[in-house]
Structure formats: C-alpha cells, structure tokens
Amino acid sequence: MNLLNNKLLAIISGFMVVIFIGCNKDIKNRQTGTTEKGPAVADLTYVGTTNDTLIVDLENSTINWIGRKVAGEHSGTLNLSDGFIIWDGKSITGGKITVDMNSIKNTDIESPKWKQKIEGHLKDEDFFHTDSFPHAILEIKRQTTIMDENKTIHEGVIADLTIRGITHEIKFPFILTQSKNILTGEGSVDIDRTLYNIQYKSGKFFDDLGDRLIYDDFTTQFRVQTKSK
Numbered sequence: 001m002n003l004l005n006n007k008l009l010a011i012i013s014g015f016m017v018v019i020f021i022g023c024n025k026d027i028k029n030r031q032t033g034t035t036e037k038g039p040a041v042a043d044l045t046y047v048g049t050t051n052d053t054l055i056v057d058l059e060n061s062t063i064n065w066i067g068r069k070v071a072g073e074h075s076g077t078l079n080l081s082d083g084f085i086i087w088d089g090k091s092i093t094g095g096k097i098t099v100d101m102n103s104i105k106n107t108d109i110e111s112p113k114w115k116q117k118i119e120g121h122l123k124d125e126d127f128f129h130t131d132s133f134p135h136a137i138l139e140i141k142r143q144t145t146i147m148d149e150n151k152t153i154h155e156g157v158i159a160d161l162t163i164r165g166i167t168h169e170i171k172f173p174f175i176l177t178q179s180k181n182i183l184t185g186e187g188s189v190d191i192d193r194t195l196y197n198i199q200y201k202s203g204k205f206f207d208d209l210g211d212r213l214i215y216d217d218f219t220t221q222f223r224v225q226t227k228s229k
Helices: 002-032 112-123
Strands: 052-055 062-069 072-087 092-106 135-147 153-163 166-173 175-179 182-192 214-225
Touching: 072 135, 072 214, 092 112, 135 166, 153 182, 166 182
Parallel strands: none
Antiparallel strands: 052 072, 062 072, 062 214, 072 092, 092 135, 135 153, 153 166, 175 182, 182 214
16 A cells, blocks of 8 residues: 555655646746747848847948929939948837938939039039038938828938038838848938029029929938948
8 A cells, every 4th residue: 555655645746746847847948928830931020129229231321313494394313421320129210321412423314414414513502512512411310100191101210411510300200120130211301402502593582593493302212231240
C-alpha cells in the first residue's frame, strides 16, 4: 500500500510541476508582451525606437514643382540638400528638410535658350532670390490628421516652411509607407508665394495684368525616403 501511495504521490507531484512550469511560462510571456509563435515570418514594418533619427536618402527623394499663369503653366524639379526625420515608432515627431533652391530646373521647355532664361529668372530677386537665400527649409513639428472638403481624414504634417528668410506654418496631407526599416512620405502641397514676399505679376499687388498674371499658389509634389539603418 505504501508503495502504491508513493507512486501516486510521485505522479501527482510530476503533474503539478508541469502545470506550474506551463503557468509560469505564460505569466512571463504576458509580462514581456510576447506569445509563443511558429516559425518567424519577415516583418515589413519597422517599429524603431523612441526619437529614432532617420537620415533622408537624397538620391531616392524627389521634388517636382508646377507654377501656373493665365496663359499656361511651367514645371520642373528641385533637389534636397540634406534632411532627417525623427520617428518614435508610430509617427513622425520632428525633422528638418533642406531644399537647394539653386538646383531649380525647368522640365517643360524644350528650347535650351528659353529654359535657361526661366531658370535664371526663378533664381533672381523677382522670385526666390537664391543669391541671398540659397535654401528653403521645412522644419517638421509633428504628424497629425487632416480632414479634406469631403470629410475624409488623411495623415498629415504640421511644419514651419522658410522661404527667402520668411517663415510660416503650413499643414498638408501625405501618404506614409514603411518597408522594413525605410520610411517613405509622398504627397503634394500648394504654397502661396506672396506670403514669402514673391510678388512678381501677382494679382494681389498689380492691376491690369491680363494674361500676364501669374497665380499666387504654386504646387510642390514630393517623395521623401529615408536611408536604411
């Protein structure tokens, strides 16, 4: 009988040990926020750490611009000088993008003579005055949400934009995607040039311009990508 009791006690003790180990493992998993998983699958989302600084990939980032007038429009490109994005793992919390205004190019005019003429005019005092203000700077404050006229909510950014030494806060929507440890932001923003003392042929400051009028808003379309960490 003692032998039977001892065997029964051993079985019960072993069973309790298994239960204890299993429960203890589950408690540890809950404490660390992990669960047991099957074989690892490649994760395309980069979580990052608090205030992780991501450097902008200049070669894979682009800015296109469109300027409109009564008689038509012109378009072209700009290059970035440098930039970084501050990422907390869930959203953009800061950053700085510097644009080389001397890199401004026209892409819609075929004649080399007229192409050079408009590029030179955009750099002079009538427009961006690049001799005195070679850079435009976007200082990102934070990521936010923006509701459009159709009451659709989009991801957006609030930032300070400096052109010709004048700074104004702007807010614009964008699409943010993540692939592994790379962030890509794409979107467009309309900028009122007159806020930055660019008054050339603006209807706000000159009368009777007719078909020589240049609209105050110009559009920038951007794709900004960070480097792989």
